Amino acid sequence: MPGPRRTQQERSATTRTRLLEAAYECLLDGGYAATTVGAVQQRAGVARGTLLHHFPTRSALMAGVVEDVVERRLEVLTTLGPTEAAPPSSWDDVVDLVWRELQSPAFAAALELWVAARTDPELRDALLPLQERIFTTVHRRVTRLADAEDPRAPMLVQFTIDLLTGAHLAGILRPRAGTSAVVEAWKLTLRQLSDTSVHSGTN
Structure with missing residues (x-):
């Protein structure tokens, strides 16, 4: 029937x-x-x-794609975020979250659009209203995984996003030896900073 x-x-x-x-x-x-x-x-x-x-028009299509890619990136972050069964437990979770999102197809598509927008005024006009939204939302969601008691958390999240984005982009054409070591070294740095914060009373 x-x-x-x-x-x-x-x-x-x-x-x-x-x-x-x-x-x-x-x-x-x-x-x-x-x-x-x-x-x-x-x-x-x-x-x-x-x-x-x-x-x-193609511009209208690209504007729709921009919105679609933004939603896909946010969906990746939601999917990789904390759950009741597996809440985040450390700064390592923050690094892993950002690094996995950078490997996602959604980020690859976003990169294509952002690079093209540099010389395409119509595409840039479509991107600008959404650019701040994606940056702000990503930062906010990742920060929620971090230590909310540490006043440095928002800045450390920004450092994490910027450092890992640069490491990822440097290997776009060909994977670079040592990238995994950079990711692990940053995890260690964050753990040390977190320990310092606890022992110093978060001054």
């Missing part, structure tokens, strides 16, 4: 999701330059008129 028929709004939402998924996959496979309206249409398997109904 067939299920209830979907409404036009539900069908439209499904099609939009399929188009954004296709655009996301295009970004990962071929980069920003290859993520054209035609390529997305072909990958999504829809008529050109259908795509243009949802995204009349």
Whole structure:
């Protein structure tokens, strides 16, 4: 027995999701330059008129992709975050969280967009309203994993994000020997700073 028929709004939402998924996959496979309206249409398997109904221009499509990538990055952080069964127990958890998020496809797609935006004014306009949101939200969520009693926690989280992002980007073209040692050394540094904070009364 067939299920209830979907409404036009539900069908439209499904099609939009399929188009954004296709655009996301295009970004990962071929980069920003290859993520054209035609390529997305072909990958999504829809008529050109259908795509243009949802995204009349490539700029509109890219704006939708930007929002989609932001949500994917935040979803990764939520998935990797603490649970009742396994709450975070140390700064090591913070480092592991940030490092795993940097390895995610969502970050790879975000990197494609951010680099392209340097010379694409329309894409930059689409990114700017969301840039502060992603930076602020990521920082806030990661800081929640850290020692809330330590007043230095927000700054140490920022150091962690910046250091690990740089380490990751340095190995984009080819993995660099010693990167894992850098990650482990930073964990040790954070543990030592945390111990210092406890023994000094967090002065």
